[in-house]
Each structure stands twice: as structure tokens, then as C-alpha cells.
Amino acid sequence: MPAPDQPTPDLGRLIVQGADQPGIVSAVSSVLARAGANVVSLDQYSTGFAGGRFFQRTAFHLDGLAGHLPTLSAELDEALGSLGLSYRLIEARKPKRVAIMASKSDHCLLDLLWRQRRGEIPMNIAMVISNHPDLGEDVRGFGIPFIHVPVEKGAKDVAEKEHLKLLKGNIDLLVLARYMQIISGDFLEEVGAPVINIHHSFLPAFVGAGPYQKARDRGVKLVGATAHYVTEDLDEGPIIEQDVVRVSHHETTPDLQRRGADVERQVLSRAVTWHCEDRVLLNGNQTVVF
Structure with missing residues (x-):
């Protein structure tokens, strides 16, 4: 059974999915790193080496997360949109x-x-x-x-x-x-x-x-x-x-x-x-x- 996230005020979740291709993990990590986020857990899965679907769930901690959300969203739009990927950015503290x-x-x-x-x-x-x-x-x-x-x-x-x-x-x-x-x-x-x-x-x-x-x-x-x-x-x-x-x-x-x-x-x-x-x-x- 997956270990639960601790619902601290500054815990975020980023869900990414779309066509698998090189550079997805790097793009996600770069956006989070530039924001100063610490990745707490990262799970990913691809349905195939070529032509597969990619799925990733990243839990991360970022001080003052709520205030960073607009900037994070804008950067994710640019980084993941160019790869044709969809994403959800979630505040874990909100049940x-x-x-x-x-x-x-x-x-x-x-x-x-x-x-x-x-x-x-x-x-x-x-x-x-x-x-x-x-x-x-x-x-x-x-x-x-x-x-x-x-x-x-x-x-x-x-x-x-x-x-x-x-x-x-x-x-x-x-x-x-x-x-x-x-x-x-x-x-x-x-x-x-x-x-x-x-x-x-x-x-x-x-x-x-x-x-x-x-x-x-x-x-x-x-x-x-x-x-x-x-x-x-x-x-x-x-x-x-x-x-x-x-x-x-x-x-x-x-x-x-x-x-x-x-x-x-x-x-x-x-x-x-x-x-x-x-x-x-x-x-x-x-x-x-x-």
C-alpha cells in the first residue's frame, strides 16, 4: 500500500500524463528546482518504450506554496505544453x-x-x-x-x-x-x-x-x-x-x-x-x- 503524504501546509502534488517521450522528467524537475521545491516522492510509469503513455505523480515541499502557484503554473504551461502533456497542480492541504x-x-x-x-x-x-x-x-x-x-x-x-x-x-x-x-x-x-x-x-x-x-x-x-x-x-x-x-x-x-x-x-x-x-x-x- 502506498505511504500516505503528510498533509503539511506547503506540500504540493504534480500529476503529469501524456505521450511518452524524452525529457519529461527533466522538464518537471527543472521547473520544481527553479522554484526551490524539495521533491518528497516521485512515481512514474510508461505503458511502452515507444509510443507509450506516460504517467507521473510528484509530491514536493515548497515554503509558501500557495503564493508560488501562479508562477509554477505559468512555468509548467510552458515546459509541459510544448511537450503536449497535461498536468494538475494540487495543494495537498486542501482535502x-x-x-x-x-x-x-x-x-x-x-x-x-x-x-x-x-x-x-x-x-x-x-x-x-x-x-x-x-x-x-x-x-x-x-x-x-x-x-x-x-x-x-x-x-x-x-x-x-x-x-x-x-x-x-x-x-x-x-x-x-x-x-x-x-x-x-x-x-x-x-x-x-x-x-x-x-x-x-x-x-x-x-x-x-x-x-x-x-x-x-x-x-x-x-x-x-x-x-x-x-x-x-x-x-x-x-x-x-x-x-x-x-x-x-x-x-x-x-x-x-x-x-x-x-x-x-x-x-x-x-x-x-x-x-x-x-x-x-x-x-x-x-x-x-x-
Whole structure:
């Protein structure tokens, strides 16, 4: 697992990607060196020696970072623009503003709320939205707004319009913490932020209701979970993180559900952490995770 950045006031992150070519690392290092920045960590990856895609994440410390950002941006525009590269320059001290959508299952939701309270994930949870009222008291106990938006049969578009009123322009990330509704392509296009989902890794082998019972009936030997970005193609977005645990014939269906919930919590929290630390870079329908 990547070592977390220490969110000091003057820590910056520079994300660079584009067509691989000679001189990229030198160009980035030169700009940072001229500014007086100290590189704390640097990760890079190329998909191929010739004609590949280049990805780089640099964490650096620079006294008075906020005041240097305009100059740094101008120099990066010149140095990287001439190479046809895109970049993001980020102040690590500013946590991502996150919203969570959930239904009735609480394990992933409460784990994220708890990790934010302990400062384990660099995020501020702005709100929790649910299509059921069941988790309201638990969420409000963390001092976070809980908003109940019912999804009536045949009127999902009405609910999504309410969601967009709450979310659009207000968040950097939306997390589906076992939100048991399919998200429409129109919603994804309009929400203006990446969306991360978590699901058990029985899909597509055991779809529909009662997947853990179906899995036990087949005698599965592994229980797992997958966290991925959401696209219009159901459960086919770029994968961020996965994990599994071994199970045996001794375990009952409730045992499988419990162990599955444990894996889902861990996988989702890692995926959200890595996203909030700007470690996840998209490469088509794949991810590069530094």
C-alpha cells in the first residue's frame, strides 16, 4: 500500500500524463528546482518504450506554496505544453469534498465516516444521501447532514434531479457506499465529479438477489470485493482496487456476508484514500495507482 503524504501546509502534488517521450522528467524537475521545491516522492510509469503513455505523480515541499502557484503554473504551461502533456497542480492541504450515497447497508458508509473522523482519509464529507431513512440517526451522530431522497418506481429521473441540485458544483468526489440503485448516464454526465462504487466480486457469476446464498450453494472458496469508477456501462468502469479472502465449506451464508462486508470496507476505503491523495490516474478503461 502506498505511504500516505503528510498533509503539511506547503506540500504540493504534480500529476503529469501524456505521450511518452524524452525529457519529461527533466522538464518537471527543472521547473520544481527553479522554484526551490524539495521533491518528497516521485512515481512514474510508461505503458511502452515507444509510443507509450506516460504517467507521473510528484509530491514536493515548497515554503509558501500557495503564493508560488501562479508562477509554477505559468512555468509548467510552458515546459509541459510544448511537450503536449497535461498536468494538475494540487495543494495537498486542501482535502477533497466528498458526498456519499447509501441505501440500508451501513458497513461501508460508517467505515468511511469513522475514518474521516480519525483523519485517516484526506476528505471532508459534505453530506450523505440515501433512498431510505434508516441510517439517518447514525450519520447525524457524526455531525454530517443526512438527506433522504426516495426513489419511487418509474421516477428515478425525479430523484436524480434532486441529487444533482445537492451535488452539482459542490463536491470533488461521489462515493456509492452500497447504494443499491443504478446510476444513469445523464446523471454521470451532469454531476461534474468522479463516482466510485463498491461491489462484491461475485459479479457477474451470481447476479440478482441473494448472491451470498448462491455462492455458498456453489461452494465458493474466495470472497472478494471490487472498487471502481462508475461509467454508463454497469460495473465495467476502471478498477481502482480489489481484494479477496479465502473461505471454506464450514462457513454459513451469514459468515460469507460478514467476511464479504469486511473486504468491501477495506477495498472501498483504500480506493477513496488513493483517489483523495491523487494517486489514481486514468489510462483508458484502466487505472495507474501510485
